[in-house]
Amino acid sequence: xxxxxxxxxxxxxxxxxxxxxxxxxxxxxxxxxxxxxxxxxxxxxxxxxxxxxxxxxxxxxxxxxxxxxxxxxxxxxxxxxxxxxxxxxxxxxxxxxxxxxxxxxxxxxxxxxxxxxxxxxxxxxxxxxxxxxxxxxxxxxxxxxxxxxxxxxxxxxxxxxxxxxxxxxxxxxxxxxxxxxxxxxxxxxxxxxxxxxxxxxxxxxxxxxxxxxxxxxxxxxxxxxxxxxxxxxxxxxxxxxxxxxxxxxxxxxxxxxxxxxxxxxxxxxxxxxxxxxxxxxxxxxxxxxxxxxxxxxxxxxxxxxxxxxxxxxxxxxxxxxxxxxxxxxxxxxxxxxxxxxxxxxxxxxxxxxxxxxxxxxxxxxxxxxxxxxxxxxxxxxxxxxx
DNA sequence: ATGTCC
Numbered sequence: 001x002x003x004x005x006x007x008x009x010x011x012x013x014x015x016x017x018x019x020x021x022x023x024x025x026x027x028x029x030x031x032x033x034x035x036x037x038x039x040x041x042x043x044x045x046x047x048x049x050x051x052x053x054x055x056x057x058x059x060x061x062x063x064x065x066x067x068x069x070x071x072x073x074x075x076x077x078x079x080x081x082x083x084x085x086x087x088x089x090x091x092x093x094x095x096x097x098x099x100x101x102x103x104x105x106x107x108x109x110x111x112x113x114x115x116x117x118x119x120x121x122x123x124x125x126x127x128x129x130x131x132x133x134x135x136x137x138x139x140x141x142x143x144x145x146x147x148x149x150x151x152x153x154x155x156x157x158x159x160x161x162x163x164x165x166x167x168x169x170x171x172x173x174x175x176x177x178x179x180x181x182x183x184x185x186x187x188x189x190x191x192x193x194x195x196x197x198x199x200x201x202x203x204x205x206x207x208x209x210x211x212x213x214x215x216x217x218x219x220x221x222x223x224x225x226x227x228x229x230x231x232x233x234x235x236x237x238x239x240x241x242x243x244x245x246x247x248x249x250x251x252x253x254x255x256x257x258x259x260x261x262x263x264x265x266x267x268x269x270x271x272x273x274x275x276x277x278x279x280x281x282x283x284x285x286x287x288x289x290x291x292x293x294x295x296x297x298x299x300x301x302x303x304x305x306x307x308x309x310x311x312x313x314x315x316x317x318x319x320x321x322x323x324x325x326x327x328x329x330x331x332x333x334x335x336x337x338x339x340x341x342x343x344x345x346x347x348x349x350x351x352x353x354x355x356x357x358x359x360x361x362x363x364x365x366x367x368x369x370x371x372x373x374x375x376x377x378x379x380x381x382x383x384x385x386x
Numbered sequence: 387a388t389g390t391c392c
Contacts, residue, residue, distance in 0.1 A: 176388075
């Protein structure tokens, strides 16, 4: 554990070098959250940034308690990586962009049989949010075609059966309105208080939470499938990892509940740490059983915001027109019909992913397998005004 | 983050 592990208090650590910029408010929120009853240890990741009361980009280990409000509304949010059959060197950006016209509309009737089958297979019975299945949503969610740009570990790539000559599809989305509704109903009943295993609501919440996690996984699957269909390609899932959830975990022999709020698991195999749409993403292999105590078996879930959402239009509009933001410095294309979203998620609003990766390398938490370059990032349909 | 808000 090197210079990029900071011990803030006995129970609060931060995986970041002194040179990595982290907003003071985020550290404050991390320390405040560490004071919650039953909270045993918390760990900020290098992408730590302020949230609504609780910071994003952190893991929280509590004993005999879970905090639904800490998990937040986007239960099961995560990253899925799909291998496609599209040859990277044959990509025509205009054609690709054109093919993706309607991929954010609700899935049409042709999908209903597949939806029913897959829901049953994944033990999902709720149907209130079927309309949202296969949709990306807003915020930092996206689906992005990527090309493998640099290979650092051939063997790992082979193990994952990734074809470096073909495009990958990275999907970042969650449980949409379903997770939101579960949180809202819980807050209405119990506020921000934690739940103990003896509480009636504990089991109820966890049951709904676990279903929302599976729903979010299925959502990413349908997003990938419809994208593949739209561009007339085939593909298969390589990995799917949730970074927003609470799960039982034993850390150094202590049983508890690990809350991950924008924190990628380091105990679920290979993961992708995405950069902003104008930056590289990294396929990494977590180092087994390393830094459990300080990192809580977690990693950054992305490059991390540098600027607050609402600030971005004001900071960028005088410098960049909408049209200029439809392409990036790496030559990739952006489809985003929502102006606010276009500015809020601009590459300038995020830290450089390389620094986040560097911090985790310094801490001995990961090995880098490959660097992925963005080709086309889809945020939301391209035809709405604001 | 949000079938986003009256």
